[in-house]
Amino acid sequence: MSALTKSNHIGRKISRIRELRDMKQEALAQALGTNQQAISILENSETIEDEKLKDIAKALGVSVEAIKNFSEESVFNYFNTFTDHSAGTFNNNCTFNPLDKLMESVEENKKLYERLIQAEKDKVEFLEKILKDK
Numbered sequence: 146m147s148a149l150t151k152s153n154h155i156g157r158k159i160s161r162i163r164e165l166r167d168m169k170q171e172a173l174a175q176a177l178g179t180n181q182q183a184i185s186i187l188e189n190s191e192t193i194e195d196e197k198l199k200d201i202a203k204a205l206g207v208s209v210e211a212i213k214n215f216s217e218e219s220v221f222n223y224f225n226t227f228t229d230h231s232a233g234t235f236n237n238n239c240t241f242n243p244l245d246k247l248m249e250s251v252e253e254n255k256k257l258y259e260r261l262i263q264a265e266k267d268k269v270e271f272l273e274k275i276l277k278d279k
Contacts, residue, residue: 176204
């Protein structure tokens with residue numbers, strides 16, 4: 146089988162898209178109003194009628210063009226854009242200093258704690274005043 150034949154096998158493309166969408170054959174079958182065996186046959190088909198392809202695309206939540214133009218390479222290339230291969234690590238471009246955020250959080254918690262202490266002091270003062278008045 147030549148590479149050209151393999152890359153244009155619509156059934157395999159449907160199968161890979163379904164798998165990438167974490168969908169079982171049974172779920173696709175239910176969405177199309179058919180059974181799992183029919184999906185298996187469909188995924189082994191090299192060509193599929195355009196009308197049927199529209200229904201499949203809708204069930205998978207993709208366009209017909211996405212199915213026709215699907216390639217494993219483009220999927221991997223897309224995900225590889227999220228990593229920085231020059232350093233061999235993930236490309237985490239942090240737009241803030243995490244320590245600054247931590248310190249802001251500590252300061253906010255400190256202010257909150259001080260307000261809670263003052264509220265408790267106010268309650269005690271109020272209750273002491275009520276007891277004195279009795």
